[in-house]
Amino acid sequence: MMPDYHMHTSLCGHASGEMTGYVEEALKKGLPEIGFSDHVPMYWLAAHLRDAGLAMDETSFPGYVSRVLQLRETNPSIGIGLGVEVDYIPGWEKEAAKFISEYPFDYIIGSVHYIDGWGFDNPGLTDEYSRRDLGEIYRQYFDLICGSAKSGLFDVIAHPDLVKKFGYRLSPAPLELYRQAARAFAQTGVCVEVNTSGLRVPAGEIYPSLEFLRLCRSEGVPVSTGSDAHCPDLVGANFNEAAALLREAGYREVTLFRERKRIKARI
Numbered sequence: 001m002m003p004d005y006h007m008h009t010s011l012c013g014h015a016s017g018e019m020t021g022y023v024e025e026a027l028k029k030g031l032p033e034i035g036f037s038d039h040v041p042m043y044w045l046a047a048h049l050r051d052a053g054l055a056m057d058e059t060s061f062p063g064y065v066s067r068v069l070q071l072r073e074t075n076p077s078i079g080i081g082l083g084v085e086v087d088y089i090p091g092w093e094k095e096a097a098k099f100i101s102e103y104p105f106d107y108i109i110g111s112v113h114y115i116d117g118w119g120f121d122n123p124g125l126t127d128e129y130s131r132r133d134l135g136e137i138y139r140q141y142f143d144l145i146c147g148s149a150k151s152g153l154f155d156v157i158a159h160p161d162l163v164k165k166f167g168y169r170l171s172p173a174p175l176e177l178y179r180q181a182a183r184a185f186a187q188t189g190v191c192v193e194v195n196t197s198g199l200r201v202p203a204g205e206i207y208p209s210l211e212f213l214r215l216c217r218s219e220g221v222p223v224s225t226g227s228d229a230h231c232p233d234l235v236g237a238n239f240n241e242a243a244a245l246l247r248e249a250g251y252r253e254v255t256l257f258r259e260r261k262r263i264k265a266r267i
């Protein structure tokens with residue numbers, strides 16, 4: 001029984017369904033707890049450069065927060081957390097911190113979706129993989145992942161090997177990069193996210209991989225769980241596989257969040 005803390009809403013411009021639909025699906029699947037974690041407004045870009053298809057703007061955000069809090073009131077049979085997925089952009093930590101301080105979040109998910117401004121997980125921008133050296137892409141990506149943990153802004157680091165999304169992989173697997181990331185997570189006290197959306201993209205594998213998750217386990221890194229649902233049907237998607245992966249890596253507990261404090265829960 002694991003919580004789904006990574007769910008988006010139609011406010012972000014690329015998800016569908018009603019927020020009540022997500023709650024209904026979670027109840028149907030018997031999840032103990034869920035949390036909405038929609039994308040942060042693109043705080044690092046000037047207003048005219050922001051893309052309404054990637055994230056809501058600041059003026060919509062208070063409505064998102066009050067809707068989540070209202071759903072919590074009207075659905076006492078399931079825990080509903082207030083979260084947000086915040087892009088980690090080096091140099092913009094102060095702005096991110098200010099935004100995070102303005103709402104009563106239960107948890108903050110930190111994400112790396114950009115390498116030097118390149119949206120490497122955007123299906124429209126994959127040509128760039130053939131223009132760059134894959135080893136260098138992975139090194140830059142994992143530097144950013146370590147930076148996101150060290151920023152101290154986040155409770156959870158999302159989909160920690162997202163760079164494999166389109167199936168561009170290093171062989172052998174970059175264990176040293178995984179180890180550095182696992183150590184950075186342990187040293188800074190963040191949770192690593194087990195995110196099932198990797199099963200629905202060319203990578204065909206949960207984020208993170210078993211080898212990466214094992215290294216997190218051996219460093220003592222706690223775990224958060226999420227589907228990255230962008231529609232109600234996907235709430236709790238493939239959680240049986242996620243539980244099996246966690247057990248295989250040696251985990252017996254996941255994390256629940258309350259006002260940015262943690263409670264351990266048995267899987």
Ligand SMILES: [Zn+2]
Binds near residue numbers: 008012014039230
């Ligand atoms: Zn999204």
Ligand SMILES: [Zn+2]
Binds near residue numbers: 085
């Ligand atoms: Zn993400």
